[in-house]
Amino acid sequence: MLSNKFQFNVLNEYENARVGQIISPRGKIDTPTFMPVGTQATVKSVFPNDLIDCNVQIILSNTYHLMIRPGVERIKKAGGLHNFMNWSLPILTDSGGFQIMSLSKLNKIDEKKGAIFRSHLDGKEFLLSPEKSIKIQKEIDSDILMVLDECPKLTSDKEKLSKSLNLSINWAKRSKIEFNELKGKALFGIVQGGLYKDLRIESLEKLKEIDFDGYALGGLAVGETQQQMFKVLELITQLMPKYKPRYLMGVGTPSDILGAVKRGIDMFDCVMPTRSGRTGLAFTWNGRLNLRNAKYKKDQNPIDEKINLKNLNQYSKSYINHLINSNEILASMLLTLHNINFYQDLMKNIRQSIKNGSFNEFYNRYIHII
C-alpha cells in the first residue's frame, strides 16, 4: 500500500550493503535503486512507458534545466512535472547547484542572495537562492527535493573546500526552512568536503543536526579514482543515519555502483546509460561493447540473447552498427533502452544477492568486469 507520507525501511543487510524500500505517495522504490536522468523533462530517446517496462521506479530531473527551459510557469500550468512529461511515478529533482558550477556561466556566489549565473543556452541571467530552488522543486511537484549547495570542483585546497562547505550548510538550513515539512515529500541534504575525511564528517554532522529525510554525497565521481571514492564512502556511510536513504549523486559505472552498494549506498543517478546509448555503447555482464567498432559489422548475434524486452534480442550487432554509422535515431532508441534495462537488471541482481546472502560472490564476480 502506498503511504501519504515519505517512508524508508531497511529490509535486509549483508555487511554494509542493504536492501530497503522507499514508500512515497507516487510509488514504491526498491533500494539500492538507480534513477535514469530526465534532464529536460524527458529521459532521452525513451518512451516513459518503456521505462516502466524496464522496472524503473524513479527518475531524476534537473531544476537548473527546467527553470531555464521550458520555465517553471509552464510546468505549473501543466499540473506539475509528472503531468507535463507523462510520468506518474516518483521524481527526484536536484537543486541546480551542480549545473550552475558545471554548465552555466557563473557570475557570482553571494552567500545571502544565492548564485547569480547566465544560462548556457542564451546567456540570460538567473538568480537561484536556496529558497528559490526549493520553491521551484515544490512548484513542479517533485517527490524528493535536494537542498541547494555549492559544488566545488575537485581540489586539494582544503581552506576553499571548508569555506564552501560552511556556505552549503547555511544554505541547507535555509532550504529546510523553505521546505517546511511538506507532506509526502522528502528533502535530502548533501554532504560535501571533497576527499578530506574531517571535512566530510563535519559536513555530515552539521546536516544531521538540521535533520533531513535522506542524505546525499556530492562532489564525488568528479575526477578522483574509484579507490579514492570508495575510501570516502567507507568512512562516511558508517556515520550516516542507518534508517535514512543514502544517495551517491552522479554515480556511475556499473562497477562504481556495485562498489558503492557494498559500502552502504542506496540510491544512484547518472547519465551514463542514456548518454552512452546515444554514442553507440552497450553495457553487458561481460563489460561494455562499442558497437561503432568495425568488428561488429559481421556479428549476427544480438547484444544479449536473454533480453526479450521489446524484442531487443532480435537486433543483431551488425544491424545496430549499421544504424549507428547511418546516424539513425533507432540506434539511440535501442541502445538507450538496452542500457537502462541493464542498469535496472544490475540493481535487481544486487538486491537479490543481498537478500540471499550471495552479495560478496556477486561482487567478486563482476566488480572488475562491468
Add this chain to the structure above:
Amino acid sequence: MLSNKFQFNVLNEYENARVGQIISPRGKIDTPTFMPVGTQATVKSVFPNDLIDCNVQIILSNTYHLMIRPGVERIKKAGGLHNFMNWSLPILTDSGGFQIMSLSKLNKIDEKKGAIFRSHLDGKEFLLSPEKSIKIQKEIDSDILMVLDECPKLTSDKEKLSKSLNLSINWAKRSKIEFNELKGKALFGIVQGGLYKDLRIESLEKLKEIDFDGYALGGLAVGETQQQMFKVLELITQLMPKYKPRYLMGVGTPSDILGAVKRGIDMFDCVMPTRSGRTGLAFTWNGRLNLRNAKYKKDQNPIDEKINLKNLNQYSKSYINHLINSNEILASMLLTLHNINFYQDLMKNIRQSIKNGSFNEFYNRYIHII
C-alpha cells in the same frame, strides 16, 4: 490464409476508387495502402513493432541506399533485409533509379551498361544496370521489386522525355528477364512520360506488352501542381489493367492520396509522415499543425485526444513544443509515430468509405482540409 504466390484481388469499387487486397507469402496488404519509407533499413525514429501497432502492412526500402550502406553482402549474410531490420511483413524496394537522379552525383547513363554514379556519402563509384538492380532486390529478398528506370526531372522537353521513356522501356524488358518469374514475388513496371498524355499512354502500353505484376506511376509529385497530377491520373488509370495493383510513387500529402484513390490508385509511399514528424509537423483531420509554433507553448491539449496508441493522447502540445525546442529525440519519436498512425488511419477510413458507399462524402469533407 497466406499464399505462396503474389495475388491481388479487387474487392469493392466506388466509381474509379477501389478496395483490394494483395496476398503475398509474407502477409496481406489491404489497398489502398500507404507504405512508410525505411530508407536505410529503418523507418526513422520508430520501433518496427510500433509500426505493426499502427497497422502498417508493408514498408518501402531503397536499393540505392542499401547498396551503398551497409552493402548487399551484409544484408545477405543477415538472411535478407527482413531479418536484418527485424521486419517480417512485406517490403517493396525501389530500384535505385530515383535516387541516382536526385541524390547521387550521376556520371553517365549508358543504355547498355546502366547508370554510373558516385555515392552521395563518400563519392565512391557505383554501376547500376537493370539486371544488377533486380539482382540486388532479389538478394535482399524484397517482396515487391521495381524495375530500374531513368527518372527525368520535371520538364516540358518532350523529345528528351520520349528518349528517356524508350530507354526505360528497354530497361524494363531486361529487368523482367532478370526477375524470371520469381515465386511469391512481384515485379512492377514504372510508367513515365511527364505530363504528356501521349507519352504516358505509350509508356503504359509498352509496359503492358512486357506484362508486369503491377504498374507504378513515376515522375509525379516532382514539382507539378496537384491538379496537373490528378489530370495525368485520370487519363492513365483508366488504361491500366484493372486487376493489377496501381502504385503512385513518392506521393504524398493526405489530400494527394485521397485525390489519387478517387482516380483509381491502390498504393502509395512517401517520406512525408516520417520526415515531417522529425521537423515538428503533425498531420490531423483538421490539417497540419506546426508544433514549433509559439502558440502551442500554452496548449495543454493533446494533438488528438482520440488516439490512444502508446498514450499519444497523453502528451500535450505544450510538452511536444518543449521537446522540439530542446532538440529532444522523443519529439521525433512521438510525432513520427503520430503521423504514421494518422496515415494508416486515413487509409483505413478511405477503404471503409469505399466499402460502404460514402467515399464521395468523405472525399468532399477532407480534400481541402488534410
